[in-house]
Amino acid sequence: MNGNTNGDDQMQMNKIYRYILDKINVGVHAVNKEGRTIIYNKKMREIEGMSTEDVLDKNLLDVFSFDSNGNSTLMEALRDGKMVQNAKQTYYNNRAQEITTINDTFPFLEDGVRIGAIEIARDVTKYERLVRENLLKTGDARHTFDSIIGSSDRLQEVIEAGRRAARTSSSILITGETGTGKELFAQSIHNGSPRSSKPFISQNCAAIPDSLLEGLLFGTKKGAFTGAVERPGLFEQAEGGTLLLDEINSLNPALQAKLLRVLQEKTVRRVGDTKDRAVDVRIIATINEDPVDAIADGRLRKDLYYRLSVVSLFIPPLRERKPDIKDLASFFIGKYSSLFGMDVKRLDDEVLGLFHSYDWPGNVRELEHIIEGSMNLMEYGDTLSYLHLPIQFRNKPKLLHREKTQSADLMESNIQKGQTIKPLDEYMEEAEISYLKKVLSSHDFNVTKSAEALGLSRQSLQYRLRKWNLQED
Incomplete structure (x- = not known):
């Protein structure tokens, strides 16, 4: 009776252990003395993108691969009895996907004999990828003011203001709807400035989680948090040049306050550090909504707005500079004609009329996509016509309404001229x-x-x- 009770208790305890292992927010991976996996919890499966069947009861080195100069911290603990803490390790799963973790690893002993090893892992894969592939690259400022297409008075006024602002190092706030070309103006300002030979770095603030963005902007000190290494942030990397902060209104208020301090003091302090480092960086920020609305709704600090908007540029939406549509369309036709090996030279008058009647909520970017999509539908000819326009564009309510109106106007004209009805x-x-x-x-x-x-x-x-x-x- 007692034997059965003890067995039931043990089974119950095993269930509880498994439940706990799958609920904790760290990966747990254990191997026996042969290097075969005996514990592999849910979080570890998520980190490594593997299933239990992929790993359990299989030799670790048969499932995962490590760089030639890297070793498995888990196997080192098993082989050498080596215990490590906060060790960063990069390795690959069975689909060659890269994984980076911060590990605490230690051997498992019984009566002084190593019978296995266990590893507790925290995932930093996303952080490492962002740093390596996106955020630590110097921006490629290819465009100048001569790259900006359009001769409308509204656009030319902004270009002239941008040229004047390029001469100084004052902060600039560029306001404009999505797709109006805010980064094009930022690159042009950098290339027209005395800083043109120095770095231009661009960062979309909405693309990075707040938990990562602070370290990426301001840098980190080794040991500031688990896995942190000594690394300069974007401000330090842009030294002497220009840092473009896109969608500044997406930063949380705490980060906005820290950014304001950097702008005021012209110094930056890495996360976890006590030392201030002087930086000489021009800040250009962009916002895709009216700053007054952003301030009223708590998305932009008023003091940061005043600090950034020493120079303010407003990029007009395409619907407010429709004389530029023809030039822009011609530019995009030339671009994709060359790219696709075609010989398209123009829009027909019907398409140009439709383009002028449309409001372009996606602005210049939407126009470019429509031109590209249309040229994908062309088989021959040198003129882009209505029949080449993507179906989803032709089916837009305003365009359908215009076609009906044109038909009605034509009928009315015929009636007024006394023609036979x-x-x-x-x-x-x-x-x-x-x-x-x-x-x-x-x-x-x-x-x-x-x-x-x-x-x-x-x-x-x-x-x-x-x-x-x-x-x-």
Whole structure:
């Protein structure tokens, strides 16, 4: 009876241990004396992107691989009885995905004999990737003011203001909707300034979690937190040059306060350090909403706004500088014509009219995407026409409304001129036949491609061709 009770108790305790192991927020990996995995908890599976079946009861070195100059801290603990703490290790899972962890590893002893080893791991893979691949690269400031396309008065005023601001080292706040070209202006200012030979570093503040951004901006001191190494931040890396902070309103208030201190004192203190380091960096910040609204809603500190907006530039949205649409479209046509090996030279008047009637909520970036998408649909010819426009663009309510309005205006014009008014059925029949012929001709009478352009099924188009006795190849 007692034996059964003890066995039940042991089973119950094992369940509790497994439950605890899967609930804790660190990875736990243990191997026996042969190096085979005997414990592999849920968090470790998440860190390494592996399943229990991939790892359990398999030799560690058969599942994971390590760089030639790197060793498994777990196997070292098993082989040498070596205990390590806060050791950073980079290795690869069975799909060659890179993993970086900070480990506490120690041998497991029984009566003084090593019978296994256990490792407790914290994941820093994302942090390391951000630092290496994105944040520690010097920005490539390729653009100048001559790169900015458009001759409208609104745009030329901003360009002239930017040229004047480039002569000094004052902070600049660039305001503009998404897709208006704020970074283009920031690069142009840097390249037009005395700092042009120094680094230009760009960082989107909305792309990085707050928990990582402070160390990336200001740098870290070794030992400041688990896995922290001695590393300069973006301010130090941009020394003598320009640091672009994109979407500054996405920073939390605490980080905004620390940024304000750096701007005021012209010094930076690495996370975990007590030493202030002098920095000479010009700050250009961007915001994609009205700063007054951002301040009122608590997304931007008023004192930081005043410090950043020594010079303020407002990039007008494309809907407010529509005279630039033709030049921009021509530029993008040339760009993608060269890239795709095509010989497209222009827009037809109908497309240009539609572009001028559209509000462009995505601004210049949206226009570029529409041009690129249209040229992907072209087979031949040197003119981008309505039929080449992506279906999702043609189906936008405002464009559909404009087409209906144009048809109505044409009918009204005919009536006013005293022309014979046709029955509606006859008018619609002629209009459909004319349009079908135009689409078929533009697609070399290929029914499948014509149907796709019209947003019809092949069967539906074939029915209409038979109905109107149109030629089908």
